[in-house]
Amino acid sequence: MAMAAQGLVSSAVVSSSLSSSFTHVDSGKNVSFLSSFSPAVAHCNGKNSRRNSSQRTKVVRCDVETKERQCYATQVKRNPNFAKLQAGYLFPEIGRRRAAHCAKYPDAKVISLGIGDTTEPIPSVITDGMKNKAHGLSTLEGYSGYGAEQGEGPLRAAIQKLYAKISPNTGVKPSEVFVSDGAKCDIARLQMMFGSDVTIAVQDPSYPAYVDSSVMIGQTGLYQAESQQYSKIRYMKCTPENDFFPDLASTPRSDVIFFCSPNNPTGAAATRKQLEELVAYAKRNGSIIVYDAAYSIYITDDSRPKTIYEIPGAREVAIEISSFSKFAGFTGVRLGWTVVPEELMYADGSPLGEPFPVIKDFNRVMTTSFNGASNIAQAGGLACLSDEGWKAMEELVGFYRENVDILVSALNSVGLRTYGGENAPYVWVHFPGESSWDVFSKILEKAHIVTTPGSGFGPGGEGFVRISAFGHRENILEAAERLKKLFA
Numbered sequence: 001m002a003m004a005a006q007g008l009v010s011s012a013v014v015s016s017s018l019s020s021s022f023t024h025v026d027s028g029k030n031v032s033f034l035s036s037f038s039p040a041v042a043h044c045n046g047k048n049s050r051r052n053s054s055q056r057t058k059v060v061r062c063d064v065e066t067k068e069r070q071c072y073a074t075q076v077k078r079n080p081n082f083a084k085l086q087a088g089y090l091f092p093e094i095g096r097r098r099a100a101h102c103a104k105y106p107d108a109k110v111i112s113l114g115i116g117d118t119t120e121p122i123p124s125v126i127t128d129g130m131k132n133k134a135h136g137l138s139t140l141e142g143y144s145g146y147g148a149e150q151g152e153g154p155l156r157a158a159i160q161k162l163y164a165k166i167s168p169n170t171g172v173k174p175s176e177v178f179v180s181d182g183a184k185c186d187i188a189r190l191q192m193m194f195g196s197d198v199t200i201a202v203q204d205p206s207y208p209a210y211v212d213s214s215v216m217i218g219q220t221g222l223y224q225a226e227s228q229q230y231s232k233i234r235y236m237k238c239t240p241e242n243d244f245f246p247d248l249a250s251t252p253r254s255d256v257i258f259f260c261s262p263n264n265p266t267g268a269a270a271t272r273k274q275l276e277e278l279v280a281y282a283k284r285n286g287s288i289i290v291y292d293a294a295y296s297i298y299i300t301d302d303s304r305p306k307t308i309y310e311i312p313g314a315r316e317v318a319i320e321i322s323s324f325s326k327f328a329g330f331t332g333v334r335l336g337w338t339v340v341p342e343e344l345m346y347a348d349g350s351p352l353g354e355p356f357p358v359i360k361d362f363n364r365v366m367t368t369s370f371n372g373a374s375n376i377a378q379a380g381g382l383a384c385l386s387d388e389g390w391k392a393m394e395e396l397v398g399f400y401r402e403n404v405d406i407l408v409s410a411l412n413s414v415g416l417r418t419y420g421g422e423n424a425p426y427v428w429v430h431f432p433g434e435s436s437w438d439v440f441s442k443i444l445e446k447a448h449i450v451t452t453p454g455s456g457f458g459p460g461g462e463g464f465v466r467i468s469a470f471g472h473r474e475n476i477l478e479a480a481e482r483l484k485k486l487f488a
Contacts, residue, residue: 008468051134081218090208091115091455097440098450105448112405112480113468114450116264116425118329120399120472122380123392126328129383133376147372149389150363151179151337155378159337162239170309172339172352176359178366179373179381182336183294183323184209190319191217191336193358193365198255201234202245205265205457207292210258228459237460240419240430246270248277253285260292262299265457265466266428267420269304282317288344288358289318294336297327297397299423315341319358326425328384328393335377338362393429400425403469403476410480411467413486427467428454438464447482 009129087093094114102110136142156174164170180186187209196218202210214220221231229235234254236246244266262269282289291308299306308314323336340359349356404421411418411429419428431439436453443449454461
């Protein structure tokens with residue numbers, strides 16, 4: 001009985017609600033709301049507590065009564081790292097604001113150019129591969145259960161051939177390719193592998209998952225409201241002034257460097273010279289680069305490498321993650337991969353304290369916490385990498401590139417400064433001196449268009465918004481006209 005009593009706590013501590021109902025004296029209309037985390041329940045029924053008003057003050061009648069309820073709580077303490085996280089994850093917060101806007105304007109046609117979700121159908125040559133696999137599962141000959149956690153052999157070999165097609169010098173082997181359910185999931189698995197004692201660096205601005213997963217695993221200190229940064233993270237500022245590439249000479253050493261090219265959100269793709277500098281920096285400091293190449297298929301400029309492994313020495317310092325999400329519209333299908341070269345070594349880990357291959361630990365993570373990507377999704381990935389599938393993906397990507405051109409042309413025509421777009425599906429729009437969330441709200445309120453506030457990607461994104469080119473053509477054309485009208 002004593003143990004049970006320990007789990008019962010007052011609602012004033014854990015869970016209460018404020019339920020308010022106001023009767024407007026002039027109109028007689030009843031207005032109610034429910035607010036959590038308050039110790040009182042207020043009933044405004046017009047019977048008590050009349051408050052006189054001047055001409056400018058409306059009159060309400062209220063009485064307030066406090067109610068407590070017993071609530072059971074376990075004796076397990078919350079992971080304190082989660083308390084460090086700020087607000088909600090960026091994209092669910094945008095979804096919440098979009099839903100509120102739709103409720104406010106139920107007849108408005110809201111165009112979503114915020115979250116980077118693809119919109120066009122997956123080419124049939126790719127879905128045919130998944131369909132055939134799915135039908136095969138209904139036969140004795142075609143059925144398969146658990147597969148290799150690292151991915152099916154033919155797909156790993158096809159990904160290796162893709163790297164060889166990009167450059168014969170990448171050196172990627174099928175055994176170094178780990179097929180997964182997406183790059184974002186692999187970011188979390190890599191953080192699990194690295195553990196809480198490493199230090200990390202990120203581009204600023206950058207994809208929020210790098211930072212949030214670092215906070216969750218315990219790699220950071222507390223959030224600093226003044227700088228809008230977490231302590232113990234190195235924020236490598238990337239701005240138009242430095243061509244969106246960090247000043248590595250003034251960047252303190254960190255164990256793990258998250259680097260995305262083409263970058264989400266800025267759309268900037270690093271040059272060969274810049275990546276050579278990044279690899280040299282990592283080698284001097286004994287750091288590991290986690291290179292996010294999820295948008296590499298959008299690169300059209302030959303001076304911008306499509307993989308970090310085009311750079312000599314990168315195999316000794318870099319892990320690369322990628323995905324079919326933006327290549328083929330697999331955002332819902334879920335399929336990606338990570339390459340961990342055999343040459344990449346920890347400082348220690350062997351019985352005698354000698355260098356230890358990182359690939360062995362990542363293999364252990366995958367075989368322990370993952371049962372392998374869906375065999376149907378992997379069949380689709382294999383179809384993507386066929387000659388016909390690759391051609392279909394390039395046509396799909398070409399469609400989104402045309403969307404970018406439409407948006408950039410519209411924004412530039414009204415004097416707005418834009419970046420990105422040329423080698424990425426995102427346009428990074430500058431609003432000097434303005435709050436990113438204020439600009440987001442203005443575009444949503446006045447043009448019924450959802451964008452993404454730049455500050456959601458880090459303090460370096462303040463004053464920018466990201467506009468995605470993922471959208472149906474008619475929506476992109478209409479959005480372009482609305483933006484021109486709003487900012488003309």
